[in-house]
Amino acid sequence: MTQPAHFQPHPDLGELRYEGKAKRVYATADPAVYIVEYKDDATAFNGVKKAQIGGKGAINNAITAAIYPQLEAAGIPTHFIEKLSEREQRVKAVEIVPVEVIVRNVAAGSFSKRLNIEEGTPLPRPVVEYCYKSDALGDPLINTDTAVSLGWATETELARIRELALQVRDFLTPFFLARGIKLIDFKLEFGKLADGSIVLADEISPDTCRFWDAETNEKMDKDRFRRDLGGVEDAYAEMLKRVTQGV
Ligand code: C5P
Numbered sequence: 001m002t003q004p005a006h007f008q009p010h011p012d013l014g015e016l017r018y019e020g021k022a023k024r025v026y027a028t029a030d031p032a033v034y035i036v037e038y039k040d041d042a043t044a045f046n047g048v049k050k051a052q053i054g055g056k057g058a059i060n061n062a063i064t065a066a067i068y069p070q071l072e073a074a075g076i077p078t079h080f081i082e083k084l085s086e087r088e089q090r091v092k093a094v095e096i097v098p099v100e101v102i103v104r105n106v107a108a109g110s111f112s113k114r115l116n117i118e119e120g121t122p123l124p125r126p127v128v129e130y131c132y133k134s135d136a137l138g139d140p141l142i143n144t145d146t147a148v149s150l151g152w153a154t155e156t157e158l159a160r161i162r163e164l165a166l167q168v169r170d171f172l173t174p175f176f177l178a179r180g181i182k183l184i185d186f187k188l189e190f191g192k193l194a195d196g197s198i199v200l201a202d203e204i205s206p207d208t209c210r211f212w213d214a215e216t217n218e219k220m221d222k223d224r225f226r227r228d229l230g231g232v233e234d235a236y237a238e239m240l241k242r243v244t245q246g247v
Pocket of ligand 1: 100102108109110111139185186187207208209210222
């Protein structure tokens with residue numbers, strides 16, 4: 001059981017389409033609509049480290065549901081339709097492009113390790129990286145030639161994905177800074193609608209972004225779990241407060 005006993009799935013839930021480490025995706029009676037359910041499960045190092053973070057599913061659902069409409073308003077198409085319940089949201093049905101997109105403002109994590117650049121070193125221009133979405137392989141770093149050659153996306157789709165990823169960065173970086181948070185890096189996933197157009201899918205949350213307090217550089221994201229820093233639940237709750245209570 002990954003849900004508290006009082007959790008009542010939404011009556012529109014159809015067949016389970018996909019289960020990832022942090023979410024489940026269900027079909028609905030409408031083929032153009034899915035329901036996403038956020039879990040409390042946390043994993044790191046490709047599933048080697050596992051735990052439950054109390055309230056995480058509800059917090060990540062609420063943060064994503066607060067941010068996606070603002071991205072839409074800024075001209076970035078997303079899969080988001082509406083928040084349905086504490087843990088569920090209604091989204092447009094997409095076929096996920098199996099290319100994870102990482103955007104970096106500041107060196108950290110695998111970038112720092114790979115290139116021996118101290119964490120916290122600002123990058124003079126944002127860096128966009130691509131990984132193959134594969135749990136079995138641990139989401140390996142790829143380039144766009146690999147994605148095109150292996151048929152994961154076309155060159156046109158990848159150009160659109162890069163453009164949208166940088167637009168997300170241009171929106172989110174000042175959005176978080178106004179809330180006392182430095183956006184260090186983040187991961188996005190994109191999907192294709194039935195008409196072939198690309199939309200932002202997945203989530204934007206402390207699971208998928210690095211957030212550092214602008215005053216203290218305190219980590220306010222999943223690195224608290226990955227690196228055993230403690231205070232994971234408090235950091236996630238604080239991020240929700242800053243996102244929803246605004247400037
Ligand atoms: O580990 P790395 O430095 O490559 O992570 C970059 C960013 O992408 C971090 O914000 C991390 O939370 C996110 N990420 C993710 N899912 C992955 C890999 C990275 O959300 N599979």
